[in-house]
Structures are given as C-alpha cells and as structure tokens.
Amino acid sequence: MLLENATIEQIRQILDHNVQILHLDLKAVAGNYVESRYFTDNYNKYETRKLPLSEISDLIELVERDYYVSLFAEDYAVTGKRLYNWLDGSDRWLQKLINQYQRQISVKESF
Secondary structure (H helix, E strand, C coil), rough: CHHHHHCCCHHHHHHHHHCCCCEEEEEEEECCEEEEEEECCCCCCCCEEEEEEHHHHHHHHHHHHHHCCCCCCCHHHHHHHHHHHHCCCCCHHHHHHHHHHHCCCCCCCCC
16 A cells, blocks of 8 residues: 555555654764764664765755756656665665565555
8 A cells, every 4th residue: 555545544554554754864974074973763773874974965055056046957756765875885875775664554655
C-alpha cells in the first residue's frame, strides 16, 4: 500500500503494526561537512556519517538562488534524487536500511 493513496484508517492500521521510522538529523560540523545521525528504535543507539557538502555545493547554490524566488526552479524530483543519492553514498547504506524494513511498509520511489 502506498501512503499517498491511503485513508486515515489505513494509516492508523499501519502505525498500529509497529512500523519502523527512520530518524535522520544533519548538523554542520567543522570544515565543509555535515554529520548525519540516524536511528530507528532508540535515539541513544544512533549511527553517524560524515558527509562532504562540496559534493552538493552546486545544488546548495541552485536552491538558494532559485527555489524561493524563481518560477523556473529545477524539478523537485531531480533535486530529491540528488539529495537521496548524496545521503545514500557509495555504500548505499540508506537503501539497505529501507530494504530491511520494506516488508513492514511500502516505500514509493518516484525518481
């Protein structure tokens, strides 16, 4: 079932079945990096990753320039895909985590 098409009652039923939620927090750290902290069940048992902002510097500039003031901003799906790939990294940790919990809820990828 896709959540975008779900009724409120269906969403309640999903939530009642102990759905895993991925909590993700990004914080600026020294230099040109952000630290990603993520966990599913216990906020005291989080994993961290250090992500270089230089890999998306062009995207940051584009968003700061176009998204809030322009009618011709880049397609949100394109931006979302780039951000997802940046977060996922070459080791594909995020996709592996999604695959691990996919049996509990359907995830729609539209990029």
